[in-house]
Amino acid sequence: MEDLKSALQDFNLSVSTVQGKGRSLLANRDFYPGEVIISQEPYVCVPNNSSVSAQKRCDGCFSATNALSRCSRCQVACYCGTSCQRSEWKLHRLECEALSRLDRDKRKSVTPSIRLMVRLYLRRKLQHDKIIPSTAMDNYNLVETLVAHMSNITEEQLVLYAQMANLVNSILQWPEINIKEIAENFSKFACNVHTICDSELRPVGTGLYPVISIINHSCLPNCVLIFEGRLALVRAMQHIPTGTEVLISYIETAGSTMTRQKALKEQYLFTCTCPGCSKAGQYDDILESAILEGYRCKSEKCGGFLLRTTDGKGFQCQGCGLIRAKEDIQRIAAEIKLLSEEEASKPSSNSNYQAISVYKKIEKLQTELYHPFSIYLMQTREKILKSLMELEHWTEALAYCKLTIPFYQRAYPAVHPLLGLQYYTSGKLEWYLGHTEEAVKSLTKAMDILRITHGTNTIFMKELLMKLDEARAEASYKLSSRE
Ligand SMILES: C[S@@+](CC[C@H](N)C(=O)[O-])C[C@H]1O[C@@H](n2cnc3c(N)ncnc32)[C@H](O)[C@@H]1O
DSSP states (O other), X not given: OHXXXXXXXXXXXXXXXXXXXXXXXXXXXXXXXXXXXXXXXXXXXXXXXXXXXXXXXXXXXXXXXXTOEEOTTTSOOEESSHHHHHHHHHHHXXXXXXXXXXXXHHHHTOOHHHHHHHHHHHHHHHHHTTSSOOBTXXXXXXXXXXXXXXXXXXXXXXXXXXXXXXXXXXXXOOTTOOHHHHHHHHHHHHHHOEEEEOTTOOEEEEEEOXXXXXXXEOSSOSEEEEEETTEEEEEESSOBOTTOBOEEOSSOTTSOHHHHHXXXXXXXXXXXXXXXXXXXTSHHHHHHHHHHHSBBOSOTTTOOBEEEOTTSSEEEETTTOOEEEHHHHHXXXXXXXXXXXXXXXXXXXXXXXXXXXXXXHHHHHHHHHBOTTOHHHHHHHHHHHHHHHHTTOHHHHHHHHHHHHHHHHHHSOSSOHHHHHHHHHHHHHHHHTTOHHHHHHHHHHHHHHHHHHTOSOSHHHHHHHXXXXXXXXXXXXXXXXXX
């Protein structure tokens, strides 16, 4: 651990134990918005490929091109080219041997998390045999120090981890392997692995980053975790003074305090007491939950949010005082549930046209039921927006994107990658549609946020900069030709 301490010193960071949280990462100097605090390659990682996933990703760079070729022997690993195949070879050679011993059906049951565990053991072996080097930030000892919460997990989870450990054992077939240790490592995965996302924050894989795993959670984080390929980077979103704890968010923070705390308790087994959660259960917090996840006033003119009446028989508007019957709410909620279930049961090959038609019906019902800032309404609009974009219905897509932006502005801090990405979508749509001045405004807002969260060196950010430059040039040309 002395090695890790001195490696972290090079980043101007240190590890300390904080009461009730365990290890925590501290800043040893001031960091400023946009600065990379720490970056790390994964100890192990896997793309999100499964036997049913329509689009496979390269094992090396996680890209999803049409020209991927599968490993001819095991048929599990996919590569976009020889460079990625070569970089993965030392680990895959052992993995390939193990997977090739399995019959076809069993090979199909190798999910990304089983593969991740198999790779963890293979990589440990490769480092132990000195076939690949170990460094202060890349060694199995760091995995050993990760929290497992074994005494807090349910009996049901324990059984599941034991079954998964048996499957890993049957793949590796190492006589000396410790099944209990594999089960414990699955428990470590549950609260330490990170979802690897592309620049647009779409999940592409899963990775274990044992140093980044030291970073604790806050619902009001000062940093953001971003990936460039499979490299994880933690960037400051605000000024972080010396001595401050480095914090990221493990979950989607737009939900109510109760929803966030439930998600954190279920997956990470702790009760969050961050400043964003400190008002849990107080009147302001209840009001905020009612806006985000509760119901709206029946009166068209009012649209205020509702709180349950003291007799529990209905809901009362906090704006105009009107009572809304429980039965009315239940009827609309049941209609929404039915439509959502019908849509979810349809094959994913169904057309975007059909999906849009169903989601618009859901949206209509949700506008009757929920507050305009409801998270559920926003999620439905996101789905409609995604389908409209896929159909290249730009005008309507822009209208939906604009509808979601006030929600994003309200739900997230001024510097947040999801807000930046939503401005980016809006700017691209405005640009396609020739609304050049609006495009410049939206792309500028996107740039102001994403240069902090994403840095400026990636292809993604260079494309944004190029679009912004083009939009600015066209806007000034239009202006001068008008004059
Ligand atoms: C990825 S680890 C973070 C590092 C961890 N503190 C350690 O000692 O290794 C996640 C675990 O840290 C703890 N943790 C993270 N954020 C926390 C917070 N805000 N409050 C309390 N515990 C937290 C929880 O036990 C959680 O399961």
